[in-house]
Amino acid sequence: MLTLTLAALYLIKKKEVAAILGPGNSMQAPFIINLGNQSQVPIISFSATSPILDSLRSPYFIRAAHDDSAQVxxxxxxxxxxxxREAVPIYVENEFGEGILPYLVDAFQENNVRIKYRSAISLHSSNDQIENELLKLMTMPTRVLSCTCYLI
Incomplete structure (x- = not known):
């Protein structure tokens, strides 16, 4: 990430960048949005979709994709x-993974779908921890799983 930051700063200062296309995902967005704010360069994103990004309110951040809440x-x-009638959301345990949950809960309630259990998986989970969570899910009577993932 440091190399990317230095390259971006160099291009912004020395090559007079007019706009930045990116970030590649929602997790990278706060950093890139801050960079755009500080350098007053527009950030145009086709892939940062987390609803949590709305709270950053940057005049330089242009989201060219629907946020995740539109998908629920x-x-x-x-x-x-x-x-x-029952589902289990599986999501990354961070502000981006958890950011979609209120929208998902509301949409499910509108259609009388009950959330039986929430499966939050940390980015730092070991293979064993993930396997244990999957085993837990396999023992549940609920067979509908809604997975919300973000690429890193």
Whole structure:
């Protein structure tokens, strides 16, 4: 990340960058948005979709994609169409993974889908910890899993 930062700063200062296309994902966004604010360079993102980014309120951040909250209605509609009444959200245990949960809960409630359990997996989980969580999920009667992932 340091190399990327130095390269971005060099380009902004020496090459008079007009705009930055990025970040590649929601987790990188706060840093890149801050860089855009400090350098007064617009950041145009096609892939930072977490609703948590709305709270950053930057005049230099332009999201060119729907945020993740727009997807929950579709997920909920699929569950409704198959008459599935229970689901387990699986998500990354951080502000980005957890940021979609309120929207997911609301959409599920509108379609009478109950969240039986929430499976939060840390970015720092070992393979054994992930395997244990998956084993726990396999023993549950709920068979509908809604996975929210972010690439790192």
């Amino acid at each position: 209605q579709s997920i909920s509609a699929i569950l409704k169409s198959f008459r599935w």
